[in-house]
Amino acid sequence: MRKCLGYVFTSVLLGAAWGQMVHTSGRSGDSSAPLLHTGVTGQITASGLDDPQYVLSFTPVQRLMLLAVQRPLTDADIQTGLQSTPVSLSNLLSLNLLRQDGRAYRLNYLLLTVRDQKMMYAASERFGESLATAFEGRRAEFHRILKNYTNPTLRSQLLFDLVAGVALNWGGLDLTTELGYRITPPHHANADVYFVHSEEVGANLDFRGLYLDSETATGSTISFSTFGDGGSRLEGLPDAFDGVEMATEDWRSLPQVYGALRSEYITYILIALDDAGRLMNAVAHGVDTEAALTEKLSIPQERRAAAIRLLTAIGYLKQSDSRYSAGVPVLTENDKPMVDEALQLSRKIMADWLEENYPVMREQLADLSPMRNGVPFSLMFSEAWHYTFGFATKRLAETGFYANPHEHGSRYDGYAPLVWANSVLKGPTR
DSSP: OOOOSOEEHHHHHTTOOSSOEEOOOOOTTOOSOOSEEEEEEEEOOOOGGGOHHHHTTSHHHHHHHHHHHHSOBOHHHHHHHHTTSSOOHHHHHHTTSEEEETTEEEEOSEEEOHHHHHHHHHHHHHHHHHHHHHHHTTHHHHHHHHTTOSOGGGHHHHHHIIIIIIIIIIIHHHHHHHTTSSOOOOBOTTSOEEEEEEEETTOOOOOTTOOOEEEEEOOSSEEEEEEESSSOOTTSTTGGGTTHHHHTGGGTTSHHHHHHHHHHHHHHHHHHHHHHHHHHHHHHTTOOSHHHHHHHOOOOHHHHHHHHHHHHHTTSEEEETTEEEESSOEEOGGGHHHHHHHHHHHHHHHHHHHHHHHHHHHHHTTTSHHHHTTOOHHHHHHHHHHHHHHHHHHHHHHTTSSOOTTSTTOSSTTEEEEEEETTTOOOOOO
8 A cells, every 4th residue: 555645754753644645444334344444634633533544444444434335325224324423413513524415425425446446556657657757758858957966976866856756746736736637635623724535455556666645844944745656665764763663652651651651752752853954964064074064063963963963874864984975955045946847847848748638647546436436536536647648757767867776775765865955855745
């Protein structure tokens, strides 16, 4: 199963679900395996029966939703389906999982069956190759734009970051929303902004090489991102700090202590990331010796040494002849004109491609379950776009348009890091 997109480090650790996938398990005495995987796109702080992820974690509710895919539900269907759970019809209606249609109730959210997922996967592969071809046709222009990046050995990796990560992932979500192709997450009564989506278990699709997710830690001036296909990213930042989830697991039965520990860990992790960002930025500006870094940066010696040790261990910094250099792409304010030009070109390619292909995609996917139940395609398109640009990123890597994270010998297998000044990029859409 693929990891969902837009995974923002600080938000996840603090408990707010920003587009993260939740693996739902059978509840309410039902020992059967889950039928659906459910997640949200947007921000959700609600809990209990106000949280659609919790409501959809009950296997009987999952079974009821799958029945709603096939036909409108009756009062009897709902009463029978919910009797072993704490969930009520009013919960399903208030969360917009169902909508009333006369005396019946219809599916009202994005639920993809195994058949739907396979249909969309196959269609998106064709559309993704077409989108990749549009980018490949402008290869020379991209190479011209990046020719002045200071470290020529990192240009191919940087092009991956800018096109696969920043343009197709972050920028594509912004653009498709701006142009009206993709719906914006609705506002809910408690001020949460999200829409919910479920996928039926059992599609077993192969997402290797579809670089459609990202993880980001936004620092005070410098931020860290990784773009990948959902696999393990042990040497990436902020991913290397994900272990805090396991570090606090034994305290779950003590909610007060558990919350306080997580808050304490996060506070110091963010300080460590800020130190790392200042060091990477300084090295990118030519401050590349221990003495120069000590003089230039007001970071306590113990923290500075720890940050350098981590950055060199994971390959973000390289050391040769007592001098440091960046081992991964770093974008400083000096790179902004180059970045802006690359992103403007990408935006033009995507806008032209969408104008031509969106109507065709909508027609080819009209038979998916959500559309047959009256769910607008603009809601469905959020998932279709992820699949599509994922296939485009894979094709571009395989054809050598930019670096291939799965190429034999790549240190960062299946993902690519990026360090960037906040003044250069907007960052991921939430």
